[in-house]
Amino acid sequence: METIMNYLDNMFSRLPNTKEMQGIKQEMLANMEDKYHELIEAGKSEHEAIGIVISEFGNIDELIEVLGVVPESNQEPVPTLTTTEINDYLETNKKSGILVGVGVGLIILGAALLILITQLMEDGYIQVFEGRMVDVIGLIPLFLFVTIAVGMFIIADSMMKKFSFTQSDFHIQLHEKERLEQENQQFQQTHVRTTITGVALCILAPMILIISSVFHDNASVYGVVLLLLMVTIAVFLFIYYGRIKEGYNTLLHLEEHAIPKKVQKKEDKVIGAVASIIWPLAVIVFLISGLVYHQWHINWIVFPITGLLFAMFSGAYSIWKREG
Amino acid sequence: MISSDVIRGYNDTIILYLLIETPSYGYEISKKIKQLSNDRYVIKETTLYSAFSRLEKKGYVESFYQDKSHGKRRTYYRITEAGLAYYQEKCQEWEITKNVVNQFIKGVDEEWKQL
Structure with missing residues (x-):
């Protein structure tokens, strides 16, 4: 054969x-x-x-x-990927998926810690600092985590740099393709399971918030912390397993890879540019509303709202661009 | 064994004929051609698929995916109205062609020896 x-x-x-x-x-x-x-x-x-x-x-x-x-x-010959290259790509893609997933998780955790520490101090469980220091102390783990996360993003990005072949056309030998298709099929089940788990966590999370707010006003703040913890797990599942799926899609030329590369690249650029403005803006709104207006109990909502708006924008933009 | 050059103009007709009965996929069609010709004509893979793609572009056949009774998903082809009309046209053309060519064919056994 x-x-x-x-x-x-x-x-x-x-x-x-x-x-x-x-x-x-x-x-x-x-x-x-x-x-x-x-x-x-x-x-x-x-x-x-x-x-x-x-x-x-x-x-x-x-x-x-x-x-x-x-x-x-x-024309320029299209490269054929070797078995080693394919396996190396899948393995590295997985590793970088862990880095990005944990990185995003750390940022959310940082926000959760900020809320937790601030509330603990307000409730008098921690009594070390006075006055304005109360607001600042919670920011230390947040900034620390964000710094670590950014480092992880950079490492993850540079790990994938050597696989530039995914940006252009390439051939895969038939027996490799068959193997990948089988692996992809097996992975599909895992992907569905983790997606369901993630969605379930996201649905359960606000319920915990609602239940906790019934008991006590301040309890709802701890509820938010719990909510964010659950969201962290869900986000990790989405990113890590989504990344693996994307790896197979890239190799097997599925889904978005059927779209001409040029259109896609342009899209990525614009969406990337918008992302680099909108997310820091969200962080600034979050910090000002917290530090100046002491709205820590509610201002975390900036992130899910930004996320939703951003998802809507990038979805709509892709469709608009492709139709044009 | 018939050379593929001789039969070239009628590959499309042969395929359409086989699709009139029931939709089918590549290998089944090539097997039927082999059987019906008593092993005298074996259609090549590339001939078969250039015919499919030509017929599909002209709208004489439509393709769709279907799982084979055991195993893989295959591309099946079914004949269209236009395909059927084209097939009938080709049948008439063949009648004429056959008659014309026959005018120039000697009975191999008797007359050939007289030359």
């Missing part, structure tokens, strides 16, 4: 890597596999069967003519 896959890979290596081409290649492989197995069943030797299957393949120029495609021989 390996021989047949290699033969097909070679035959198609000159052709552009379009969806249509991949579909035809996949169908041909399935036909050739069927034919091969039937020949083996009919008592042919492996060599004979492969010989017959390959002799009945035909001439690839016939396809080129009908599909009106230009062979890529005079």
Whole structure:
């Protein structure tokens, strides 16, 4: 079977890597596999069967003519990924997923700690500082965590730098593709399970807040801390498992990778630019409303609202850009 | 074994004929061609798929995905109204072609020996 896959890979290596081409290649492989197995069943030797299957393949120029495609021989050759490169990519992608997931988790945790410490001091459980220091002390873990998180983002980003091939076109050998498709299918179940867990956490979290506010006014502040802890776990699940899924999508050319790279890059840039303005702005609003107006009990809502608005913007922008 | 050059103009007709009965996918069609021709014509993979893609572009067949009874998802093809009309046209064309070519065909056994 390996021989047949290699033969097909070679035959198609000159052709552009379009969806249509991949579909035809996949169908041909399935036909050739069927034919091969039937020949083996009919008592042919492996060599004979492969010989017959390959002799009945035909001439690839016939396809080129009908599909009106230009062979890529005079253009830049499209690289074929090796097994090591593929595994390295998946592994590194996973690791960077942990870094980003934990990083985002740390930022939310920092905010939770800020609220917790401030409330503990207000309730008189911690009595060390006086006056304005009360507001500042909670900010120390927040800034610390944010610093660590930013470091983790930078490391995660630089880890993925060497996989620049994902930004342009590449080939994957058929037997690798088959393996990845199987892995992806198995992972699908894990992904669904973790997504459900994450969504359940996000739904349960506000309920805890509501329940805690029934008991005591101040209890609701601790409820917020608990809420943020649950959101932290959910966010980690979304980011980490989402990242793994994205890795398979990239390698298998699924979903957004069907969209021309240029459109996508432009989108990423604009969305990235907006993100770099809107999120620091949210942090500033959060800090001012807390430090100046002492609204720590409610101002955390800035983050989910910003998140929602940002998601709406990037979604709408993508659709608008693609239609245009 | 028939050479693919000779039969080239009628690959599309052969495929359409097989699709009239029931929608089908690549390998099944190539197997039927082999059977019905008593092993004298084996269609090549590339010939088959260039025919599919030509027929689909002209709107003579439609493709859809379906799972085979055991195993993989395959691309199936079904014939359209336009495809059926085209098939009938090709049948008439073949009748004429056959008659014309026959005018130039000698009975191999008797007349050939006289030359």
